[in-house]
Amino acid sequence: MRSTAYATVRPRYGVFDVIGLLLREMLLMIVVFLAVFALGTAAVLTLKKTYTASGKVYAGVGQEYVYQPRVGTGERGQAPTQGEVAQSEAAILGSQEVRRRVVRALGPDAILGPNTGNAPPAAREAAALKAIAGGLGVATVPLSAVIGVSYQADDPDVAATVLNAVIDQYLIYRREVFQDQTTPAIRAQREVFEDELAQADAAYDEFLMSENIGDFAAAKAGLALSYQTVFADRLAVQAQLSQTDRRLNTLVAQQAATPAEVTLQQDLNISAQDLILQRRTERENLLARYTPDSQPVRDIDAQIAQLEDYVAQGTAVGPKEVRIGPNPVWVELETNRINTRAERDSLAARLAVLDQQLAEILARQTRMTQLESSNATLAGNREVLTTSVREFQQRETQSRADNELVKAGADNVTVIERAVPPSDGKSMKVPLLAAVFLFAGFTALCVGLLRVFTRRGFPTPASAGRTLGLPVLAVAPMKAR
Structure with missing residues (x-):
């Protein structure tokens, strides 16, 4: 088979x-x-005729497009080109948030018309957003800061109204976008730094009080100056003490070679000369009564001759009365020795005090050197925190002022041309009929x-x-x- x-x-x-x-x-x-x-x-x-309203917005380069460090004093970033700024502003202008704000500001009926049926509010709002998204056009030109904006609608008045609302809401929204939101954070950080600074101040004050220091730098400089002054005084006192000691030794040697007592007064015995004078006076008296050859005169002459012989032998004159007392030179030397010794003792005591002061200053300087690292740490913390508080205060003030300026409208965007109701409408019937013809043939x-x-x-x-x-x-x- x-x-x-x-x-x-x-x-x-x-x-x-x-x-x-x-x-x-x-x-x-x-x-x-x-x-x-x-x-x-x-x-x-x-399909009905459509009317296109147009406007123009200038968007220049503002500080919101330049990088600024939030902390520290670093360099600012490079500013973007005008075309880049225009593209960024165009993105904000055509954003969904701007369209939503326009719908809320005008209402869905003003955009869609009163014949919107009995649709719920959410559905009408969504339809209005869709209508704005479909009719809104935002265009930029390379290397140009001008932004072209348009809106297409069936009614010329609606087109102009919606487009102007878009521009107004864009200006409001961009201020909120570029508004500095760091002011509360800066304020909070400043308060944190202030608390830390208060703690650092308390710790530094406690450190100074525990070490009995008013100002560390001034105290250290004062100790250095005091050491130089005391050391110079010590050298001078040491030189004076050596000089005084040498002077005292010289005075002691001179005093040892000087007698303590000397003859102050000595009276001579001249009674024989007095007797000779008396006898000669008596002879002159006798010659007034007797002749030179008389016996009384010869007796007087014999006595006078005997006394003259006695005086001629040299034994008739001698000390009669001698008074002895302290030597003035020895007394002066003793006085100078006592004064010099007292001066030496005072200089020695002063030198001891200066040595003690130097030891105390050296110990204090050693202690200050040991505390220098702690002081540098505490003082550095205070300085850093003080600088940070000052910087954040400045940033907070600048941020608050910048926010107020932005709210007042001081920005880099200017409306060059607002929308007016267009007089000529456009119809897409002919291009659409051609498209329908081609589509029908293709089908x-x-x-x-x-x-x-x-x-x-x-x-x-x-x-x-x-x-x-x-x-x-x-x-x-x-x-x-």
């Missing part, structure tokens, strides 16, 4: 086969074309091709020969069922 195998083979078409088959389906294609074109034409004819062609390629069997002899690989010798008409 012979077995038979069946295989499904899709017919193969040539270009002319397809063209011929499409001609066979021409009626169907015309019907489809007319139906689609009629529906599209009816939809296009229902009819697709339906015809679908009809051609979904046929069963071999619609043409050439297709049968090409598919089966056999020559077609004859063609018989299909027998009617």
